[in-house]
Amino acid sequence: MKTVIFIPARYQSARFPGKPLAVLRGASGVSKSLIERSWNAAISVAGVSDVFVLTDDRRIEEASNAFGAQVLMTPATCRNGTERCAAAAELLQEEPDIIVNLQGDAPLTPPDYVEALVSAMIEDPAIGMATPVLRTAPEHLGKLQADRKAGRVGATTAVFAANHDALYFSKEVLPFYDNARQDAVPVFHHVGCYAYRPQTLKAYNSLPEGPLEKREGLEQLRFLEHGIPVRCVEVSSSGRAFWELNNPTDIPIIEDIMAKEGLV
Template sequence: MKTVIIIPARYASSRYPGKPLVGLRGPDGVTKPLIRRSWEAAMEVRGVAEVHVATDDDRIAAAARSFGASVIMTGTDCENGTVRCADAMARTGIAADLVVNLQGDAPLTPPWFVEALIGAMAADPGAEIATPVIRCDAETLAHFLADRRAGRVGGTTAVFGRDGRALYFSKEVIPYTGGAVPDPIPVFHHVGLYAYRPAALAAYAGWPAGPLEALEGLEQLRFLENGRPVLCVPVEGRGRVFWELNNPVDVERIETALAQMKETP
């Protein structure tokens, strides 16, 4: 399959304006903007034909071009990353069998997360959309619960059936465990990463947002609300910490994780 990665990035984040240009310091002391670190994560994925940054903001575009990224300028009315990916594909006419949305706030995404999605879609021709989930460890679950107590919107959780199809995604910590921490922990962190068949991606852009998507602020719920199953693909962290940059407090968390990884300037 010809696979392309699109990294949607917007400047006007309600929770963290200008987020793609926020600097993240690596273990070598070098600070790079979030969008560059996300692009570098995408460039590590094997079996991908093209990687593009999709944005409507000239500041993000200029930053991306400065480190050699291909940039697709999209419309200003893209309400989420999935719509921005669809808009980028429609504007360019890129031919692909699979489109991967690696969101611009997820620089800690390991390449094997993306490769697992590609493999799952290749193995299941009937799957239209796939997304990774990772079982929470005690540290990640503690971050989730601390964010909720502080009134911050943190990571997203997912519940899915025995066939791997998603039942629901939420910014609350689900399933409810009554305050206990069972072993193994039954809470799965949803990784903000998607693989779509082009037809499913194009269809999404034509649907209005549904009530659940509006309440949760989670774009993937639009697929569920329109009867399109989403395949959840369990992945392993392999000792790597995964966390998105959702709030200013996450900068320190991500820099701490980067300090535990080897990287080149």
Template sequence: MSVLIVIPARYASSRFPGKPLAELTGASGQARTLIERSWRAAMEVQGVDRVVVATDDDRIRTVSEGFGAEVVMTSADCANGTERCAEAHAALGGAYEIVVNLQGDAPLTPPWFIEDLISGLKDATGMGLATPVLRCDGSTLNSLLEDRRSGRVGGTTAVFSGDHSALYFSKEVIPFCAETYQDADETPVFHHVGVYAYRPDALKAYPQWKVGPLETLEGLEQLRFLENGRKILCVEVEARGREFWELNNPQDMPKIEHMMRKMGLS
């Protein structure tokens, strides 16, 4: 099956303006922009036919082309990454069998997360889209809870049924946990990894639907699928010793740089 990875990137983020062009310094001491690091992560994924950056901003286009990325210019009217992926896929002819949305704020996403995601959607013939989930250890869960106590919108959590169909996604920590966990403990909370794989029909339908109340309240684009009766496959992925965190706020930059140095990621 033909696979396209789209990295949607916009400059005008309300929580972190200019985020794609923010620079992160890894273990080698070399500073690279977030969009470049996300592109490099995408280029490591096996079994992918094409990787493009989709943006409406000339600054992001110039930087992306400078490090060798293919860029597709999209409309400034795209409300989120899924809409931008749909527009980019259409601009490229709309013929890819699986389109992956690798959002440009997750440079720590290891290639096997995306490879397992693609494989999971290929096997689930009745599903129109899939997304990875990673079981939290105590340290990650504590970080999520600390973000909420501090009034920061941090990572997203997911709950799903026995067949791994998503039940809900939230910026709150779900399910509620009264128990206290130590750093290395396995917890019942799953961190949603902000990557999506779509079949073309699901991706094409998405921009035609109205924004619903749950998407509005949570600010989570995937809830539009659930609000319109579409199932989402949650593919459980394994950390394999890698730490994972997304860059949601400026305060996350030192945390991610520390993780990169700790794991020897340049």
């Protein structure tokens, strides 16, 4: 099974322009751009044939080439990472069996999250697309709730059926959870990573953007709105914290995590 990883990265962002080139300081004091840290996360995944940065911006291309990344230039008309992955897939000389979209704002994504997606798809050929979900610990849930209370659009939560096919993804904290309860937190943080079969990815650009995708700003909802299942693969934190860089206020949170976990 040939697997490739795509890292979509765009310079223009309503919430954080130039985000892929934002600098993050690691535990050693060394500073690297977000796109380089995302690349480092991608190349640590076992069993991957190739890793490519996808962009339409020459600044990101130059920065990526400087640390040795392969870059595929994709159209500026791509509205999200999945559209960019679909465009990049057309540029490959050989079609892979599985394409992974490791979004460039999640440098703390452990390699075993990606490996779990690929394993799930190898074990079940009926899965056309998969994405990881992480059960939130109370402290993690508190940060999600604080973001929403402050009016910040941050992490995404996932709700899924008994067979783990997604029912919905939202920027709201779903499902409702009473903090006074002492049971296991039923809120799952959606990790910004996807694995697709090539034919599932190819179908994406032919589908119209739906009202839920527009309202939430979540690209994966296009699949659900058109009846294409998205398998949620539960992963374990294994003691590691996970956070995405959605807003400038996330930089110190991620740097603090890297310092505590010794991530250079």
